[in-house]
Amino acid sequence: MEPVDKKEELIRRIAVALRGHEGAKAAPRPPAGAAGTGAGADRISRFREQFEEQGGNFLAGPSLEALLPALGEGLRLSGVTVLFFPPEDADARQVAEALVPFGPFSLASPAEVRQPSPPRSAGVQSAEFAIAETGSIVQTSRGGKTLLPGLLADVHVALLSPAAFVDRMEECLAALAEDPPRNISFLSGPSRSADIEQTLTIGAHGPKKTIAVVFP
Amino acid sequence: MEPRARSFYRNSEKALANATLQSAISRTTGKFVRTRAASVDAFPGFEAVRHEGSRIKEETLGRLDHYLALFIAEAEKRGAAVHVARDAAEAREIAAGIARQEGITLAVKSKSMVAEEVDLNSALEAAGVEVVESDLGEFIIQLAGEPPSHLIAPAVHKTREQVSRLFEQKLGEPYTEQIPELVRIARKHLRAKFLAAGMGISGANFLCADTGSIALVTNEGNGRMGTILPRVHLAVASIEKIIPRLADLPVFLHLLPRSATGQVISTYVSVLTGTKRPGDPEGPEKLHILLVDNGRTAILQGKYREILKCIRSGACLNICPVYQSVGGHAYGWTYPGPMGSVLTPLLVGLAEGAPLPNASTLCGACAEVCPVEIPLPRLLLELRSDERDQGLKNPEEVLGMKAFAAVMSRAGILEALERVIGVLCQIFCKEGKVPWLPLKFSGWTDKRDFPAPVPQPFRRLWKKQRGIRPWNR
Numbered sequence: 001m002e003p004v005d006k007k008e009e010l011i012r013r014i015a016v017a018l019r020g021h022e023g024a025k026a027a028p029r030p031p032a033g034a035a036g037t038g039a040g041a042d043r044i045s046r047f048r049e050q051f052e053e054q055g056g057n058f059l060a061g062p063s064l065e066a067l068l069p070a071l072g073e074g075l076r077l078s079g080v081t082v083l084f085f086p087p088e089d090a091d092a093r094q095v096a097e098a099l100v101p102f103g104p105f106s107l108a109s110p111a112e113v114r115q116p117s118p119p120r121s122a123g124v125q126s127a128e129f130a131i132a133e134t135g136s137i138v139q140t141s142r143g144g145k146t147l148l149p150g151l152l153a154d155v156h157v158a159l160l161s162p163a164a165f166v167d168r169m170e171e172c173l174a175a176l177a178e179d180p181p182r183n184i185s186f187l188s189g190p191s192r193s194a195d196i197e198q199t200l201t202i203g204a205h206g207p208k209k210t211i212a213v214v215f216p
Numbered sequence: 217m218e219p220r221a222r223s224f225y226r227n228s229e230k231a232l233a234n235a236t237l238q239s240a241i242s243r244t245t246g247k248f249v250r251t252r253a254a255s256v257d258a259f260p261g262f263e264a265v266r267h268e269g270s271r272i273k274e275e276t277l278g279r280l281d282h283y284l285a286l287f288i289a290e291a292e293k294r295g296a297a298v299h300v301a302r303d304a305a306e307a308r309e310i311a312a313g314i315a316r317q318e319g320i321t322l323a324v325k326s327k328s329m330v331a332e333e334v335d336l337n338s339a340l341e342a343a344g345v346e347v348v349e350s351d352l353g354e355f356i357i358q359l360a361g362e363p364p365s366h367l368i369a370p371a372v373h374k375t376r377e378q379v380s381r382l383f384e385q386k387l388g389e390p391y392t393e394q395i396p397e398l399v400r401i402a403r404k405h406l407r408a409k410f411l412a413a414g415m416g417i418s419g420a421n422f423l424c425a426d427t428g429s430i431a432l433v434t435n436e437g438n439g440r441m442g443t444i445l446p447r448v449h450l451a452v453a454s455i456e457k458i459i460p461r462l463a464d465l466p467v468f469l470h471l472l473p474r475s476a477t478g479q480v481i482s483t484y485v486s487v488l489t490g491t492k493r494p495g496d497p498e499g500p501e502k503l504h505i506l507l508v509d510n511g512r513t514a515i516l517q518g519k520y521r522e523i524l525k526c527i528r529s530g531a532c533l534n535i536c537p538v539y540q541s542v543g544g545h546a547y548g549w550t551y552p553g554p555m556g557s558v559l560t561p562l563l564v565g566l567a568e569g570a571p572l573p574n575a576s577t578l579c580g581a582c583a584e585v586c587p588v589e590i591p592l593p594r595l596l597l598e599l600r601s602d603e604r605d606q607g608l609k610n611p612e613e614v615l616g617m618k619a620f621a622a623v624m625s626r627a628g629i630l631e632a633l634e635r636v637i638g639v640l641c642q643i644f645c646k647e648g649k650v651p652w653l654p655l656k657f658s659g660w661t662d663k664r665d666f667p668a669p670v671p672q673p674f675r676r677l678w679k680k681q682r683g684i685r686p687w688n689r
Contacts, residue, residue, distance in 0.1 A: 006299075006302075007298065010300045011285050013509075014280050014455075014513055015281040017514070017516045018279075018281060054479075054483070114411065116412075134469075135481070141496055144494075144495035144497065146498060147440075148498065151440055151444060173462060177461075177462045177463055180429055180487065182489055182491070186484070186486075191435070192435050192436065193436045195352040195370070195371050196352070196356070196374070197395065198247055198372070199395045205350070205436045206484065207437075
């Protein structure tokens with residue numbers, strides 16, 4: 001049988017199965033949920049609380065320069081030797097280049113980390129959204145962006161401008177729903193598993209550490 | 217997976233005698249129950265969201281033909297190839313065909329219950345594909361050659377020592393009792409597989425009809441690895457995973473992690489729409505979506521439709537006193553616990569699944585925690601009554617229930633019987649317990665204390681105190 005026929009056949013079969021049942025009504029969408037909305041600063045502090053609760057690290061300051069020493073030290077302590085960033089991401093490039101003097105770091109391309117035994121790396125990338133209610137960083141493939149910094153790196157450094165913060169998941173998805181990019185990823189803290197004896201262990205497959213860096 | 221639900225009683229006895237398993241199950245379920253309760257308490261809108269989730273699922277099932285057609289059209293518009301399998305055999309055939317056509321020799325798989333249900337791995341392996349489970353728990357049980365025992369924590373029955381011995385034998389790694397070291401070993405082995413695999417296989421937590429998107433929820437990040445790195449992505453999903461809109465997703469993202477593990481959100485949520493686009497540096501060039509019916513259309517038709525609302529949180533497993541005692545394997549097929557006790561008989565047939573609807577105390581805890589308000593106890597009762605109608609109950613049980621009904625609906629007989637039992641009890645009962653019961657009733661006294669009837673039955677007390685309203689005392 002042709003595949004097209006099989007799909008149509010499935011739809012027909014379901015329609016027959018539903019016959020005689022009270023027709024379901026497409027109820028109107030209820031008003032948005034209970035989560036409160038807040039001012040920018042409040043949003044950032046709620047994000048921070050939730051993100052840290054999930055094991056994420058949060059760093060905020062008045063300028064990039066003010067944050068570099070702490071960020072550099074954090075990466076050094078994690079044993080990072082290589083920094084990589086999406087080539088087209090100017091902010092990420094600036095941060096990575098400025099970090100070099102703070103440790104024995106060298107710069108690499110995302111492709112260089114895509115190997116079975118990669119060096120200890122930090123992936124630096126500008127994030128598109130940060131969701132306060134869930135403490136999630138949102139990265140997407142919109143406009144041909146890579147997802148490797150939040151995927152393959154040992155440490156994920158997500159750069160967030162105060163304008164990137166939203167209160168709720170709904171706002172973020174609404175902004176993307178018109179033409180969803182190939183990949184929308186909510187990243188809420190480091191990779192974890194509790195599959196052995198229910199013991200929470202960090203760094204199952206993805207980053208072992210995630211740092212949200214906020215500066216104007 | 218070959219159903220073995222008929223062996224529930226034998227399986228249960230084995231599970232009850234396994235001390236390691238007993239402590240593992242109680243640790244896991246206890247922890248999940250506590251963390252779920254805490255996270256629900258911390259989210260004041262939970263009940264409203266739960267109701268909304270249930271309503272959206274009902275709406276979807278009521279118009280599943282419409283939403284499924286929409287999903288297929290939207291997904292294909294964005295480059296996906298959608299396949300439809302009527303049953304497990306067809307699903308296996310289609311998946312093997314895809315692997316052959318794409319020239320796949322190594323595939324990394326993230327957790328999928330429906331892939332387990334249709335036994336996808338064996339078909340792919342027969343087609344020459346090495347299938348590596350990438351969820352840590354699934355990786356462990358794959359090495360051990362065992363089926364999963366919990367929806368969320370598939371290797372819950374394994375201790376760290378057992379895992380380490382397994383890694384020693386199968387991966388040639390040195391023995392360790394450090395869990396972080398075990399996780400590091402798995403990470404190292406699986407990272408190499410992710411990078412080498414030609415195909416990533418995933419399930420789908422939700423399929424969004426209006427955009428043709430697949431939503432995947434994981435904590436480890438394996439779902440992300442397998443859907444970003446390999447050239448081909450095969451998503452396997454049963455047809456009831458549809459939700460109408462991408463905009464509905466937040467409702468379920470509020471419900472699922474809280475109900476499953478007590479998290480506010482799972483670490484990784486991926487919403488995947490179509491294939492790699494021009495200029496994308498990575499992502500699958502081919503996206504195959506395999507929609508599996510395998511008996512669900514028939515469920516849609518009848519009185520058990522609500523079980524298709526299930527979002528596989530595992531909340532009903534953790535809270536169930538029967539699951540807490542016997543664990544997942546005893547249920548004999550892919551889906552354990554109360555949701556499995558409803559779904560399994562419907563998918564594999566009531567004759568094979570007959571013991572499962574009876575593997576419940578009907579305490580109702582499962583319905584209370586279900587994130588989409590499935591009335592599980594009512595469905596279990598319906599199945600029991602279907603069993604009776606189909607002659608699947610043994611004659612003694614039917615006779616017993618008839619006798620019970622006859623006594624309970626006639627006050628005189630009940631009181632006479634109470635008197636007889638009172639006399640018997642004075643002779644036989646010791647320390648407030650019934651020491652043994654004859655025949656089939658021995659199940660109530662062999663492995664637990666059956667409390668002796670009180671000397672003054674309720675009805676006699678009531679009569680004595682008639683006229684005195686209890687609330688005036």
